[in-house]
Amino acid sequence: MKKSLPLLVASALALTGCSIADQAPDSAEETQPTVTIMTHDSFNVPDELIAAFEDESGYSVSTTSPGDAVAMLNQLILQQDNPTVDGVYGIDSYSAPELLNHDMLTPHDADLGSAEQYTVDADTEDQLAPIDHGQVCVNIDNEWFDEAGIAPPETLDDLTDPAYEGLFVTTDPTTSSPGLAFLVATITDQDDWQGYWQDLLANGTKVAGSWSDAYYSDFSSAGDGDYPLVLSYSSSPSAEEGRTSSALGTCTEQVEYAGVVDNAVNPDGAKAFIEFMLDTEFQSSLPEEMYMYPVNDEVALPEAWEQHADLAEEPITADLTEVAENREAWLHDWTDLYENATS
Amino acid sequence: MKAINLTNVHLHYGTGHNLGDAVLNGADLQVAEGEIVGLLGASGAGKSTLLRVIAGLQQPSAGTVIVAGITTDDDGMRPVPPHLRDCTMVFQDAQLFPHRTVAANVAYGLEAAKVPRAQRRQRVAQVLEMVQISELANRAVTALSGGQAQRVALARCLALNPAVILFDEPLSALDRGLRQTLAVDIRELLKQTGTSAVYVTHDADEATTVADRIAVVEDGKIVELGPVGELDSSALTESVTRLLGGIGEVSGRVTSVSEQSTTVELIDQHVVLPGRHGAVGDTVMVQLRR
Amino acid sequence: MTLRIGWGAALVTVITFLTIFFAWPVGAMLLRGILDDAGALNLSAFGEVLTTTRTWQIVGHTLTMAVLGTIGSVVFGLPAAYILYRTDFPGRTVLRSITLVPFVLPTVVVGVAFRALLGSNGPLGFLGMDQTTGAIVAAMVFFNISLIARQVGGLWQMLDPRTVEAARSLGASRARAFCTITLPALTPAIGASAxxxxxxxxxxxxxxxxxxxxxxxxxxxxxxxxxQTFLDLRTAAVFSALQVVFVLASVWLTQRLSHRATTALRLQHPVRQPLARTDWFPFGVTMFAVVVIILLPMITLIERSLITNDGYGLDNYRLLVTSSGSGFAGGTTAAQALEHSLKIALDATIITLVAAMLISLIITRDANHPVLARGQRFLDTFIMLPMGVSSVTIGFGFLVSIHAVNPSLGQSGVLVPLAQAVVALPLVVRTIIPVLAAVDPKQRQAAAVLGASPTRILATIDAPYLLRAMGLAAGLSFSVALGEFGATSFLASPDYQTLPVYIVRLLNRPGADNFGMALAAAVVLGIVAAIALLIGDRIRPRIRSTR
Known part of the structure; x- marks a missing residue:
């Protein structure tokens, strides 16, 4: 009885083994060196592919996912002095320049092939390997426009047209990455972006907190909402069997990159993983697993994608260096503008 | 050997320069083996505190406390904790353990003393018999009446056969008839077992029924009054007179007078006397009788 | 002596736990906000942020919603406490169980349910409450009714009905007796839960x-x-500091309210009276709360989880096990995520219980020295801080502290149950303390004079009370850990997702199947968490000594 307290503590601590034991690597894998990759939170790969990579390369893969691209960028900056990961995947176009500015990656040495066309201009040392790409577009509820007998909008300018008043729901650029892409697209496309946004909000545009909110609650097609126009991706219609389509004049390009972290414990492992991601098998899994388009031209898209997931031929393309310099200022300006317009 | 020996015990709340009010202020008390001392005193006079000091539930600021031959508290000495003192206590509200049955409550101290199971059973049965509640052994204590609860509380103490039992107004919540019966039983049991006791109460009847000797706690000191049989009412102070329920004389101030009656203010209450006595403002002596 | 060592060990364990898994991560983040690059103290951000109108608009908005949410929860929670804990009628247990469910539902899912309910095409769309402050307040009430009802009801059922009867016999009306007798007695519980x-x-x-x-x-x-967006840790630190002020203010208020009437009440058998005609008012309010505020959103959620491409069906639930919904293959299935969640929650529960038990015992000890008493009050306040610190601060904090020092620990997944335990701790400690505080100190004294050593007192007097609270505490910490999303999403490895994280990931993909699966998974999560809570609630070990 006298030792009851410490004993209790000890036995309780001993008991807490269930999930931890579960998560520990298998003893067989422990003999293999580990490669740790930071990914965005939509990262998804079939187990067989990872297993094949582990067999072939001799590395066991471990991943961490702190959030979206911006969260990853922030975490990499916070850990710059002593990185806890070897490689990173999922840095998008808008975060890429800032990552390059912080100079925390080493060259990946990968053969890019057709992916070459997606590299960042400012990346002179091959630090970022393009892995996949996609477009952020306004999605249209086809049935709604058919029934209403109105032609759906095609460009950003159309969205401020009174004919489309109260039909569009977008997402908050300060908290959602498609929202940020859309804001950057408007800044690139419009001479006076603040004037454009004032018109947009005056035209009854709703700003939702997150993509899922806008898509599943406010959008009239996927959700039960009142808005037949929603900000989403060019790939989204592939999941909706023809009920939706993209307004191609509103699309803006986003590329996702991978890189090898400076001072990493296992840079070779990270390089191997980047090679693996550029490989045909991984590239073909991209559409179904992560809703992104492969950067490898030779990879065929799934049938639903061929039919519904059209890409704009000439998407709105922002100057990424300018984005890196002004992102914060734009977001602050946008917040002021939005809060003034709604309060 | 004395069962209890308190010498010059002081206790005040607060520490350092910020000394609070003194509760005990040089209390002395001697209790002989097998002796029962009744302790009277007004509310807040320090009766209960004195018991807690003897039991070890509170440490005196100064003074010497010897319980059952062991010096438990002395200036600069590490106090003996309550569970190691050969003395138990019956609380005002019994403080039975609600999650234990009657028998398990009585067995509690024996378990702590690591008495073997068989002996424990025997002792519990024996003690329950002594306090005349054998039939309640397996009852939940939440279902007991006030008198029954105090019998269990007493049995719980007796089971350990301690040198000293302390009583902290054990019967104050019971009605007068029951109080008298229990008081008699308690005295009988204490005498039968030869246990020493300090019996705190504010009921003079109860004190004189149970105790061999009466003392009064006043201003943190203990004033000896002497053996019950030899109590001299004229020696009692005013407060004790009041406490003792009306033996002896007290002085009071006349507050109103008429032909039929006189109202006299005693310490904090008024009594109305038949007839006319003195004038308003006079100090008079009133003989109180039961 | 051994006991002193025991308490010392307990104190060291608790302090170490709180320091490593809370103070260090959070402190590391805050330090980055108030130190400049050279490591010197720079508080200029406080001046900048605190002089901005926008800051005070944010504070005002936060305060308004929190106050309204609290008032709403008390207004509905108080009648519910009476009806569900003090009266008896057929179906009472069912009603009581229903009120417990919202508490464990992940907020994201509740958000979807409320929008489905209040949206222009939803059953309550005509109210026009969609995306208004009113909707947020309603959702807050939805979550918290049970908290008020449970804590207040727990005390209410222990009150001696004779006190009210005495007041009534002295001429007090029902209302007057309630206001002058019952309400003051309930104040500590109302204050603490509010x-x-x-x-x-x-x-x-x-x-x-x-x-x-x-x-x-x-x-x-x-x-x-x-x-997240600006990595502006200086500004974030100011707002975090404001949150800490909020926490301290509410803890202070709570303690003021509960101190005023802390009477050691003996645990007695709960008193329940049959539901009477005169109870129509509280009964009506309770039924409104249960049906409209709690059941309707949950039913809407279940209804939407059953929608398939062709009418209603269990397709979404089937997909949870097979995981081959369109556009979503491989990776973790919902069933696997649930299994992970259960295991992690079990770990978190054990950690929480041990920590909470030690903390509660330390806080409720009779302190015989002013310094110790002050230490107890400090611990009592400090333990509430995890509730007021943003999960992004905790999540990022873990990454810049523990993770940075020991990456392999960070990646092993060990941190997830620990972080969940930190989040569940305040609530669980608050559940245990009132029970321990209800032990009359004289009970311990009675045991001491009967020869029980302090350790024996702990085992024979405190432990039975503690065990009574343990079932509920376990149920609570298990379900809180099960539903925790914020900190978990930062720390959980993608290979070992929990169900709430999985649900949010499903919600972030297009396609009716994914949405349906997310809702179905949310329903499953709610049911599992509710079962855990109900089982915990039932476990009240009756301790009978062996003679």
Whole structure:
């Protein structure tokens, strides 16, 4: 009885083994060196592919996912002095320049092939390997426009047209990455972006907190909402069997990159993983697993994608260096503008 | 050997320069083996505190406390904790353990003393018999009446056969008839077992029924009054007179007078006397009788 | 002596736990906000941020919503406490169980349910409450009714009915007896639970994001924005400090309220009276709360989880096991995620219980020295801080502290149950303390004079009370850990997702199947958490000594 307290503590601590034991690597894998990759939170790969990579390369893969691209960028900056990961995947176009500015990656040495066309201009040392790409577009509820007998909008300018008043729901650029892409697209496309946004909000545009909110609650097609126009991706219609389509004049390009972290414990492992991601098998899994388009031209898209997931031929393309310099200022300006317009 | 020996015990709340009010202020008390001392005193006079000091539930600021031959508290000495003192206590509200049955409550101290199971059973049965509640052994204590609860509380103490039992107004919540019966039983049991006791109460009847000797706690000191049989009412102070329920004389101030009656203010209450006595403002002596 | 060592060990364990898994991570983040690059103290951000009108709009908005949410929860929770804990009628247990469910539902899912309910095409669309402050307040009430009802009801059923009867016999009307006798007796419980609810409301994140227009937002959303979007740790530190002020204020208020009437009440058998005709008012309010505020959103959620491409069906639930919904193959299935969640929650529960038990025992000890008493009060306040610190601060904090020092520990997944335990701790400690405080100190003294050593007193007097609270505490910590999303999403490895994280990931993909699966998974999560809570609630070991 006298030792009851410490004993209790000890036995309780001993008991807490269930999930931890579960998560520990298998003893067989422990003999293999580990490669740790930071990914965005939509990262998804079939187990067989990872297993094949582990067999072939001799590395066991471990991943961490702190959030979206911006969260990853922030975490990499916070850990710059002593990185806890070897490689990173999922840095998008808008975060890429800032990552390059912080100079925390080493060259990946990968053969890019057709992916070459997606590299960042400012990346002179091959630090970022393009892995996949996609477009952020306004999605249209086809049935709604058919029934209403109105032609759906095609460009950003159309969205401020009174004919489309109260039909569009977008997402908050300060908290959602498609929202940020859309804001950057408007800044690139419009001479006076603040004037454009004032018109947009005056035209009854709703700003939702997150993509899922806008898509599943406010959008009239996927959700039960009142808005037949929603900000989403060019790939989204592939999941909706023809009920939706993209307004191609509103699309803006986003590329996702991978890189090898400076001072990493296992840079070779990270390089191997980047090679693996550029490989045909991984590239073909991209559409179904992560809703992104492969950067490898030779990879065929799934049938639903061929039919519904059209890409704009000439998407709105922002100057990424300018984005890196002004992102914060734009977001602050946008917040002021939005809060003034709604309060 | 004395069962209890308190010498010059002081206790005040607060520490350092910020000394609070003194509760005990040089209390002395001697209790002989097998002796029962009744302790009277007004509310807040320090009766209960004195018991807690003897039991070890509170440490005196100064003074010497010897319980059952062991010096438990002395200036600069590490106090003996309550569970190691050969003395138990019956609380005002019994403080039975609600999650234990009657028998398990009585067995509690024996378990702590690591008495073997068989002996424990025997002792519990024996003690329950002594306090005349054998039939309640397996009852939940939440279902007991006030008198029954105090019998269990007493049995719980007796089971350990301690040198000293302390009583902290054990019967104050019971009605007068029951109080008298229990008081008699308690005295009988204490005498039968030869246990020493300090019996705190504010009921003079109860004190004189149970105790061999009466003392009064006043201003943190203990004033000896002497053996019950030899109590001299004229020696009692005013407060004790009041406490003792009306033996002896007290002085009071006349507050109103008429032909039929006189109202006299005693310490904090008024009594109305038949007839006319003195004038308003006079100090008079009133003989109180039961 | 051994006991002193025991307490010393307990204290060291608790302090070590709180320091490593809470103070260090959070402190590391705050330090980055108040130190400049050279490591010197720089508080200029406080001046800048605190002089901005927008800051005070945010504070005002946070305060308004939290106060309204708290008032709403008390207004509905108090009658519910009476009806569900003090009266008896057929179906009472069912009603009581229903009120417990919202508490464990992930906020994201509740957001979806409320929007489905209040949206222009939803059953309550005509109210026009969609995406208004009213909707957020309603959702806060939805979450917190049970908290008030449970804590207040727990005390209420222990009150001696004779006190009220005495007041009535002295001429007090029903209402007067309630206001002058019952209400003052309940004040500690109302104060304590309202303080908790206020904290929950003032730090709500997902709810505000989902249900409100992203206007000025609240302190919590601002901490997220400044940290996640701008990595502006200086500004984030100011808002975090404001949150800490909120926590301290509410803890102070709670303690003031509960101290005023802390009477050691003996645990007695709960008193229940049959539901009477005169109870129509509280009964009506309770039924409204249960049906409209609690059941309707949950039914809407279940209904939507059953929608398939062709009418209603169990397709979404089937997909949870097979995981081959369109556009979603491989990776973790919902069933696997649930299994992970259960295992992690079990770990978190054990950690929480041990820590909470030690902390509660330390806080409720009779302190015989002013320094110790002050230490107890400090611990009592400090333990509430995890509730008021944003999960983004905790999540990022883990990464810059523990993770940075020991990456392999960070990646092993060990941190997930620990972080969940930190989140569940305040609530669980608050559940155990009232029970321990209800032990009359004289009981311990009675045991001591009967020869029980302090360790024996702990085992024979405190332990039975502690065990009574343990079932409920276990149920609570298990379900809180099960539903925790914020900190978990930062720390959980993608290979070992929990169900709430999985649900949010499903919600972030297009396609009716994914949406349906997310809702179905949310329903499953709610049911599992509710079962855990109900089992915990039932476990009340009856301790009978062996003679």
């Amino acid at each position: 303080g908790l609810v206020f904290l929950y409301c003032s730090t709500a994140y997902s709810l505000v994001r989902t249900l409100g227009s992203p206007g000025v937002g609240t302190i919590e959303t601002e901490v997220f924005r400044q940290t």
